[in-house]
Amino acid sequence: MTSRQHTQLFIFFASVRLTVIVLLTLAATSVIGTLIPQNQNVDAYLHTYGPKLYRLFSVLDMFDMYHSWWFRLLLVLLTINIIVCSLDRLPGVWKIVIKPPDFKPSRFLNASIQRKVAVSSIDRVQPILEKALFRSIGKVRLERFPNGYHLWSEKGRWTRMGVYVVHLSVVCLLAGGLIGSFWGFDGDVNIPEGETVNAIRSGNSGKSIPLDFEIRCDKFSVSFYESGAPSEYRSTLTILEKGAPVLTRDIIVNDPLRYKGVNLFQSSYGNLPSQNLALSFTSRATGMEYKINIAPGQTVTVPEGLGSFTITAFNRDHLFMGRSIGDAFVGTLSSPTGDTAEIVLPVKFPSFDKMRKGDVIVAIAETETRYYTGLQVASDPGVWVVYAGFLLMIGGCIVTFFMSHQQICIEALADGNICSVTIRGVANKNKIDMQKKMDAIATAAEQIKI
Amino acid sequence: MNSSGILSVVTFVYGFAAFLYLTSWIFKKTEPGRLATWVVFAGLMGNITGIAMRWIESYKLGYGHAPLSNLYESLIFFAATLATVYLLIEKKYHNRIIGAFAMPFPFLAMAYASLSPNISDRIQPLLPALKSNWLIAHVVTCFIGYAAFAVAFGLSIMYLLKEKDSEGKIRLLERFPKIGILDELGHRMVLFGFLFLTGGIITGAVWANSAWGRYWGWDPKETWSLITWFIYATLLHARLTRGWHGRRIAYLSVAGFAAVLFTYFGVNLLPGLHSYGAMVQ
Numbered sequence: 001m002t003s004r005q006h007t008q009l010f011i012f013f014a015s016v017r018l019t020v021i022v023l024l025t026l027a028a029t030s031v032i033g034t035l036i037p038q039n040q041n042v043d044a045y046l047h048t049y050g051p052k053l054y055r056l057f058s059v060l061d062m063f064d065m066y067h068s069w070w071f072r073l074l075l076v077l078l079t080i081n082i083i084v085c086s087l088d089r090l091p092g093v094w095k096i097v098i099k100p101p102d103f104k105p106s107r108f109l110n111a112s113i114q115r116k117v118a119v120s121s122i123d124r125v126q127p128i129l130e131k132a133l134f135r136s137i138g139k140v141r142l143e144r145f146p147n148g149y150h151l152w153s154e155k156g157r158w159t160r161m162g163v164y165v166v167h168l169s170v171v172c173l174l175a176g177g178l179i180g181s182f183w184g185f186d187g188d189v190n191i192p193e194g195e196t197v198n199a200i201r202s203g204n205s206g207k208s209i210p211l212d213f214e215i216r217c218d219k220f221s222v223s224f225y226e227s228g229a230p231s232e233y234r235s236t237l238t239i240l241e242k243g244a245p246v247l248t249r250d251i252i253v254n255d256p257l258r259y260k261g262v263n264l265f266q267s268s269y270g271n272l273p274s275q276n277l278a279l280s281f282t283s284r285a286t287g288m289e290y291k292i293n294i295a296p297g298q299t300v301t302v303p304e305g306l307g308s309f310t311i312t313a314f315n316r317d318h319l320f321m322g323r324s325i326g327d328a329f330v331g332t333l334s335s336p337t338g339d340t341a342e343i344v345l346p347v348k349f350p351s352f353d354k355m356r357k358g359d360v361i362v363a364i365a366e367t368e369t370r371y372y373t374g375l376q377v378a379s380d381p382g383v384w385v386v387y388a389g390f391l392l393m394i395g396g397c398i399v400t401f402f403m404s405h406q407q408i409c410i411e412a413l414a415d416g417n418i419c420s421v422t423i424r425g426v427a428n429k430n431k432i433d434m435q436k437k438m439d440a441i442a443t444a445a446e447q448i449k450i
Numbered sequence: 451m452n453s454s455g456i457l458s459v460v461t462f463v464y465g466f467a468a469f470l471y472l473t474s475w476i477f478k479k480t481e482p483g484r485l486a487t488w489v490v491f492a493g494l495m496g497n498i499t500g501i502a503m504r505w506i507e508s509y510k511l512g513y514g515h516a517p518l519s520n521l522y523e524s525l526i527f528f529a530a531t532l533a534t535v536y537l538l539i540e541k542k543y544h545n546r547i548i549g550a551f552a553m554p555f556p557f558l559a560m561a562y563a564s565l566s567p568n569i570s571d572r573i574q575p576l577l578p579a580l581k582s583n584w585l586i587a588h589v590v591t592c593f594i595g596y597a598a599f600a601v602a603f604g605l606s607i608m609y610l611l612k613e614k615d616s617e618g619k620i621r622l623l624e625r626f627p628k629i630g631i632l633d634e635l636g637h638r639m640v641l642f643g644f645l646f647l648t649g650g651i652i653t654g655a656v657w658a659n660s661a662w663g664r665y666w667g668w669d670p671k672e673t674w675s676l677i678t679w680f681i682y683a684t685l686l687h688a689r690l691t692r693g694w695h696g697r698r699i700a701y702l703s704v705a706g707f708a709a710v711l712f713t714y715f716g717v718n719l720l721p722g723l724h725s726y727g728a729m730v731q
């Protein structure tokens with residue numbers, strides 16, 4: 001590349017025109033992903049869009065557009081733009097910022113904001129001016145010349161760096177996001193109460209991700225408001241290293257457990273079939289009730305020669321006549337004659353089986369609710385870079401928006417009988433604030449008006 | 451009277467204030483305007499009382515929480531912020547015509563909250579995911595930002611009207627603030643709004659990270675707030691470094707506010723959205 005092409009490329013990347021174009025393009029394309037639901041399954045898309053549109057959208061990565069090459073390219077473009085542009089301007093600004101204060105009245109002659117007041121004596125007005133200037137800007141410097149003096153004050157030079165802090169923060173956000181996508185992972189795992197896991201299922205690929213420690217769920221509980229809406233999900237978790245417990249803590253939504261850079265979030269829960277189940281069998285003929293312990297899958301013999309009973313399934317939302325009756329065990333009763341009947345044992349309705357009017361009534365005698373906790377497990381080493389970016393961005397914006405580099409130079413001149421005070425102000429932004437300050441000084445000076 | 455009762459009255463108070471400002475502007479009378487300032491003030495006091503009472507009522511119901519948890523409550527808070535921002539501007543710039551362009555917003559927000567059949571004013575218990583101080587910080591910063599953008603929008607409209615009539619033929623526009631002041635004031639509101647929108651996105655991200663382990667998930671609401679942010683960032687750069695002023699900046703400010711409204715209301719119309727309460731169980 002010739003050096004001319006070099007500079008042209010540099011100018012291209014340093015231009016704010018590119019920024020405006022990239023930002024507006026990002027805004028416009030981001031809309032797409034909110035109109036087309038992202039990351040759903042193929043059938044849903046085929047159903048909504050038909051095969052032709054589906055193929056087109058799919059080629060353009062519309063179904064996962066925020067991770068598509070072209071959207072990433074826009075982000076990279078923004079990053080290069082912001083870095084090149086800042087590097088282009090920073091040295092100049094830095095020089096201004098670190099330069100020791102040096103005062104040249106000539107620099108103020110063309111100041112865009114000026115006020116002129118005629119006074120009766122420049123000596124009498126001097127303390128008034130000094131006080132007013134100190135109040136509106138800060139430390140005042142005085143320099144005399146044969147027929148007058150200059151008062152000069154300056155503040156907020158460093159605020160010129162604010163914009164670069166904001167730009168640095170944007171780079172932090174993008175870098176943090178990148179770090180997370182390379183070295184982070186994210187998945188979920190369900191742990192039944194009392195059990196231990198050492199791997200989770202990846203949220204992206206569904207593959208198993210091993211952890212270098214184990215997680216045990218000691219207990220899960222859910223509490224409800226009177227209205228029935230959930231109020232709190234709480235899991236007691238123990239972290240184990242090579243089988244030895246190292247840490248036990250409760251987590252609730254919004255209060256995750258952090259261990260070795262991995263965060264465990266409470267995200268869902270559910271019920272499991274009880275391991276300790278006792279059924280009661282009541283014989284219609286004799287009225288006797290027998291209590292028998294049984295485990296899912298197990299077959300037991302029913303007394304009085306009434307056959308045998310096997311638990312075949314546990315349904316979390318068992319449907320009866322189209323309505324959910326909640327958790328239910330399902331079993332098969334085989335009578336001695338060889339007939340079989342399917343029997344539903346809802347946990348909440350113990351006398352449900354009476355309706356069947358069989359020779360034996362089966363009911364749940366003892367059970368306990370057993371929960372599993374659903375955890376979201378995530379590790380994102382980039383998150384601290386992102387958070388640093390957040391702080392820089394807020395701080396940088398406050399400095400940039402609400403502070404400015406302000407200088408005021410007051411020239412007091414005794415030209416024969418005519419004494420005058422000229423106030424000249426320079427500010428890199430917020431000129432209105434500057435005007436107000438100068439008006440205040442001018443008003444003060446008018447006390448010594450002729 | 452309970453909080454909903456007070457807040458319905460406040461709706462009409464704001465409506466009356468907006469009406470007074472419009473009258474004062476259109477008929478060039480100062481008295482209605484002067485009265486309007488006090489009416490807004492009274493409305494704001496009622497608004498704040500309503501919010502405080504709602505807070506207390508939620509404790510009495512046994513699930514106390516800051517009244518910032520659903521659309522109704524956020525609209526009420528939005529109206530209070532708008533009225534506050536407007537009163538501050540009026541105090542600083544001594545121009546009541548801005549009131550004719552700013553005060554309809556809190557009225558509309560309150561009217562929508564009170565009258566829309568889709569919005570329930572029942573105090574509901576908080577879902578587990580919403581129990582977070584970050585959520586409160588998130589809602590507060592977002593709505594301060596939105597209020598500033600709404601005022602900036604009103605000022606942009608005034609700018610565009612005034613600019614069309616550069617020869618000063620239309621008598622209604624005579625007492626508008628000078629065009630330079632409209633431009634500058636609008637811009638200050640945008641800066642203010644941008645800072646708070648940035649804060650709102652950040653607190654939202656921190657909250658999402660503490661609840662679900664991800665600070666950004668491209669969900670439609672998040673994405674639309676980012677779109678809004680991009681539009682206002684464009685405005686800042688166009689103005690500062692490309693020297694855009696006046697009309698084009700006013701158009702960008704209008705576009706930005708349209709994006710704000712969409713982030714707030716429109717997102718619910720999009721397909722396949724998870725409402726944030728439903729993300730946990």
Ligand code: HEM
Binds near residue numbers: 019085400686687
């Ligand atoms: C999302 C990305 C960006 C954000 C959030 C951002 C933010 C800001 C902010 C807040 C300001 C101050 C505006 C004001 O004072 O009114 C600013 C100024 C500026 N930005 Fe950016 N910016 C971004 C991207 C860029 C890019 C890519 C460039 C590259 C050309 C750029 C160039 C500038 C320049 C030249 C200024 C003016 C600096 C001055 O005061 O001299 N910005 N930016």
